[in-house]
Amino acid sequence: MSIQARYQLRRDAFRLDVEFTVPARGITAIFGPSGCGKTTLLRAIAGLEAVDSGYLKIGNEVWHDEHRCLRPHERPLGYVFQESNLFPHLSVRRNLNYGFRRTAEARRQIGFNDAVELLGIGPLLDRGPGGLSGGERQRVAIARALLTSPRLLLLDEPLTALDASSKAEILPYLERLHEEIEMPVLYVSHAADEVAQLADHMVLMEAGRVLAAGPIQTLLTRFDLPLAQGAEAEAIIDASVAEHDEQFGLTCVDFPGGRFNVLRRDLPIGRPVRLRVLARDVSLTLERQSGTSILNVFPATVDELFEAGNARVIVRLDIGGTPILAQITRKSATALAIAPGQQLFAQIKSVALLA
Amino acid sequence: MLSETDIVALWTTLKLAASATLILLVIGTPLAWWLAQTRSRLKAPCEAIIALPLVLPPTVLGFYLLIALGPSGPIGGFMQRLGGEPLAFTFTGLVIGSVIYSLPFVVQPLQTAFASIGTRSLEVAATLGASPLDRFFTVAVPLARPGFLTAIVLGFAHTVGEFGVVLMIGGNIPGATRVLSIAIYDHVEAVDYASAHWLAGGLLILSFCLLLGVYSLNRRIAVIRL
Numbered sequence: 001m002s003i004q005a006r007y008q009l010r011r012d013a014f015r016l017d018v019e020f021t022v023p024a025r026g027i028t029a030i031f032g033p034s035g036c037g038k039t040t041l042l043r044a045i046a047g048l049e050a051v052d053s054g055y056l057k058i059g060n061e062v063w064h065d066e067h068r069c070l071r072p073h074e075r076p077l078g079y080v081f082q083e084s085n086l087f088p089h090l091s092v093r094r095n096l097n098y099g100f101r102r103t104a105e106a107r108r109q110i111g112f113n114d115a116v117e118l119l120g121i122g123p124l125l126d127r128g129p130g131g132l133s134g135g136e137r138q139r140v141a142i143a144r145a146l147l148t149s150p151r152l153l154l155l156d157e158p159l160t161a162l163d164a165s166s167k168a169e170i171l172p173y174l175e176r177l178h179e180e181i182e183m184p185v186l187y188v189s190h191a192a193d194e195v196a197q198l199a200d201h202m203v204l205m206e207a208g209r210v211l212a213a214g215p216i217q218t219l220l221t222r223f224d225l226p227l228a229q230g231a232e233a234e235a236i237i238d239a240s241v242a243e244h245d246e247q248f249g250l251t252c253v254d255f256p257g258g259r260f261n262v263l264r265r266d267l268p269i270g271r272p273v274r275l276r277v278l279a280r281d282v283s284l285t286l287e288r289q290s291g292t293s294i295l296n297v298f299p300a301t302v303d304e305l306f307e308a309g310n311a312r313v314i315v316r317l318d319i320g321g322t323p324i325l326a327q328i329t330r331k332s333a334t335a336l337a338i339a340p341g342q343q344l345f346a347q348i349k350s351v352a353l354l355a
Numbered sequence: 356m357l358s359e360t361d362i363v364a365l366w367t368t369l370k371l372a373a374s375a376t377l378i379l380l381v382i383g384t385p386l387a388w389w390l391a392q393t394r395s396r397l398k399a400p401c402e403a404i405i406a407l408p409l410v411l412p413p414t415v416l417g418f419y420l421l422i423a424l425g426p427s428g429p430i431g432g433f434m435q436r437l438g439g440e441p442l443a444f445t446f447t448g449l450v451i452g453s454v455i456y457s458l459p460f461v462v463q464p465l466q467t468a469f470a471s472i473g474t475r476s477l478e479v480a481a482t483l484g485a486s487p488l489d490r491f492f493t494v495a496v497p498l499a500r501p502g503f504l505t506a507i508v509l510g511f512a513h514t515v516g517e518f519g520v521v522l523m524i525g526g527n528i529p530g531a532t533r534v535l536s537i538a539i540y541d542h543v544e545a546v547d548y549a550s551a552h553w554l555a556g557g558l559l560i561l562s563f564c565l566l567l568g569v570y571s572l573n574r575r576i577a578v579i580r581l
Contacts, residue, residue, distance in 0.1 A: 048478050072481035073489075079482035085475050089497045098493075099483030148484055 001025065003152070003184060006055040007044045016040055016051075020213040022201045024059050024152075027178055027185040029195040029216070032205030038188040039082075041205070042154050045186065046079050047072040058152055058184075076107070078145030078153045083161050084137035086129035092140050093125040099148040109149040110181070118180065119143040119173055135166030139173060146181070153185045159194060174198055196220075196236055196276050197354040221316050221323040223306040228325060233279035233314055235324040241271045250295075253353070257320025261295040262353050274354040279314055281350040282326035286336060288345050296348040300324070302340050305333065313338075317346050324348075357553055363530050364538040365554075371446070371534060372514040375453035379461040379510045380503075382454070387465030388491070406463075408456050416456060417523025424448045424524060444526040449534075452524050453514045460509040468502020469495060501573045508569045512562050 001024040009016045016037045022028045030038045043049040045056060047063075047070060056064040063070045078099075086095050100112060116122050119139040129137060138158055145153060158174075159167045171194075178185070178198065189195050195202065195216070202219045204211045204227070212225055217236050220227050227233065239255035249264040253273055260275060267273065288297060300317035308314050313333040315326045326346060328338075338344070357365070386405075390398060408416055424431045424442035430451075431441035442448035472495055480490040496503070518536040525532035527541070535554055542551035 046482055048481070072478070073484050073486050075482075077482065079479070081475065081479065083475075085479045087476060087479070087494065087498075089500075098480070098485075102484035102489075144483065148482075 001059045002057075003028070003059075003186075004055065004057040005041075005045060006053075007041060007051050008053045009040070009044065009049065009051040011040075014040075014208060016044075016208045018205070018208070018210045020203050020210050022203060022213055024184045025182070026200035027187050027198050028201040028203060029199035030186055030188045030203045030205060031192075031195050031199075032190065034190055036205045037208040038190070038205055039156055042079075042156050042186060042188050045152075046077060046154055047075055048079075061151070076148070076151045078148055078150035080138070080141050080145050080153075080155045080158050082157045084129075084134075084141035086132075086137055086140055086144075088129055090129075091125070092121065092127055092129060092132070095129065095140060096125075096144050096147055099144055103148045107149055110146050112147065115143040115146045118146070118176060133166065134162045135169040138162065138166075138170055142173070142177070146177075146183075150183065153183050155185060155187045157188050157190070159189075159191070171197065192232065192234075196234065197274065217323060221325055223304060223314070223316065228279075228314060228316070229306065229308055231280070231308075231327075233308075233325050233327060235277050235279070235322075237275040237277065237322055237324070239273055239275055241267045241269050241273060243269060251353075255320070255322060257300075257322050258298045260348075260351055262351055265353055276352040276354055277324055277348055278350070279325035279327035281348060282317075282324060283347045283349070284315065284317075284326055284328060284332075284336065284338065285345045285347060289347070292347065294347045294349055296351060298346050298348070300344060300346040302338055302342040302344065304340055305338065319346060358550065360529055360533070361538055361550065361554060364533050364535050365557075367446070367530065367532070368515055368534040368536075371449055371453060372511045374450050375457060375514045376461075376507055376510045378450065378454050379457060380507065383458065383461040383465055383506065383510075387462045388469055388495070390462070390466045391469035406459050409459050413456065413517065413519025414523060417452065417520040420448075420452045420455070420520065421524045424451065443524055444528065444532060446531050449521060449525045449532050452520045453517060456517055456520050457510045457513045460513045461506040464502045464505040464509065465499065468499035468505075472498045504569050504572055508565050512565050515558065516562070 002021050003024050004021045006019040007016060014037065018041055030041060032038055040049055044051050044054060054064045054069070063075055087098065090098065096112065096115070116125065119142055121136070121139050121143055124132060124136055124140065129140070132140065142158065159170060162170065175198065187198060199216045201214065202216045203213045204219055204225060212219055212222065219225060221235055222228055237255050239253040239260065242252045242254040242259060244251050244264060250261045251263070251265050251267065253260045253262060253275065298319045300319045303316040303318045303323065306314045307330065311330055313328055313330050315328060315338060317324045317326060324346060390402060421443055422428045426432060426435055426441040431443060435441055442451065476494050476498060477490050480494045485493060516536060518540070521532065521534055521537060525534070527533050527537055535558060539551050539554045542554065
């Protein structure tokens with residue numbers, strides 16, 4: 001099952017010309033700088049934007065091709081806009097019911113109470129939208145979209161209009177959504193940290209075009225894409241909580257290439273977690289260092305090198321099948337004679353646990 | 356106190372204002388909706404035509420209506436060929452005149468109200484499965500409620516208060532086309548100031564109460580939204 005999309009449109013000087021296929025499961029980030037056409041693409045997928053030509057297939061249902069084009073209200077999708085856009089004349093409960101009532105009972109997969117519970121908005125039901133905080137409004141908007149039992153959920157920068165604390169309030173709900181609901185999500189964002197935390201797949205956009213589409217781990221570490229070339233280059237590792245080391249206050253998380261020690265986090269054993277490793281926090285040694293304070297050291301194979309400017313080299317390593325980036329100086333790369341296929345050790349000074 | 360003929364005139368006036376307002380809502384709502392949504396080139400000419408009664412002397416409007424509704428005019432002649440009577444100097448003629456005369460007072464507040472809703476709420480409703488007609492009645496109309504209230508009251512009050520158009524096309528037929536403003540004029544002409552006071556004062560108070568009602572209601576709606 002996959003989502004296939006192809007769109008072409010012109011707006012004055014702007015041109016959107018995109019084509020991509022991503023799996024119809026998990027969260028797919030549509031990622032790129034502001035003004036690259038992410039929102040326009042999302043609106044086209046919802047049928048809200050007039051396009052010159054378009055094709056959209058969700059699983060085995062064609063929503064748009066040269067013969068027919070479903071109108072927005074005929075597409076079983078949920079759309080959460082940047083500003084939550086709750087109906088000001090309806091209470092929270094009636095906002096939620098608006099889409100729920102218009103969904104045929106046979107098609108409903110999410111019950112009213114399930115959505116209310118999932119987004120934690122029970123206490124807000126009888127209030128008007130005007131008195132809610134930004135984060136609360138956005139949670140209601142997400143629940144409202146979910147209650148139409150959509151085949152596809154579209155989130156257009158749902159966190160951008162929020163302050164940092166509201167963002168932190170919503171992210172756990174989005175993660176729950178990800179874990180508990182089998183529904184493909186297209187998530188438009190220009191914030192790398194949100195994408196790193198949430199996305200399984202990525203559609204990378206620039207100036208109205210798609211540069212690449214695929215699993216986020218791959219796209220973050222491909223040297224032909226801008227993400228792996230810059231000073232903010234990073235890798236994402238999917239891992240799971242293995243055990244807690246109470247004596248030293250650490251949590252051990254396993255991934256196919258080994259075990260990370262990170263600062264103790266109160267997470268259940270076995271819970272899937274995501275680790276983020278910045279290229280500049282990874283250094284390389286030819287032999288395993290003995291007297292070092294760095295806990296996370298893994299044997300690695302050099303996969304490919306990329307010269308990022310005159311002084312820096314970014315090295316893609318393979319650690320048990322997981323790609324990780326290391327940023328070193330060109331001087332070190334020459335001194336260590338680093339070349340593809342070489343076996344060495346990666347020392348990871350710092351790792352962020354995203355959960 | 357009000358004489359028998361004055362009460363008839365009051366009744367004629369209220370009937371006229373109510374019919375005109377009802378017809379104005381039926382015509383004006385889709386027209387205002389179209390004007391608020393469209394990017395057509397016809398928008399500016401349409402707006403100009405609708406606004407004409409605001410700037411034209413009522414006698415000019417009344418003059419053209421008289422010709423159009425009369426037996427040799429296009430509308431009156433058409434009615435005659437259908438076996439009816441020409442519309443000049445009839446209640447129906449007055450309703451037609453009032454609808455045209457008060458059109459901007461209904462269309463403009465509605466258009467402003469619809470335009471201020473913006474497209475986003477309607478797009479949200481579409482993504483929640485509401486068809487265009489459904490969105491119009493469940494989102495656009497409730498959100499434009501203050502506009503509807505203003506339109507109803509202005510349309511009604513403006514029709515109650517019209518004089519020039521009525522004088523031109525209505526004549527002064529008791530029970531059919533003799534309305535309050537004409538009755539007041541007659542009383543003043545006859546130097547019957549006492550009767551004129553009753554009617555004029557009554558109209559003043561009625562208008563004030565109507566407007567007071569609108570503004571307080573609009574305020575209440577605004578407060579509820581907060």
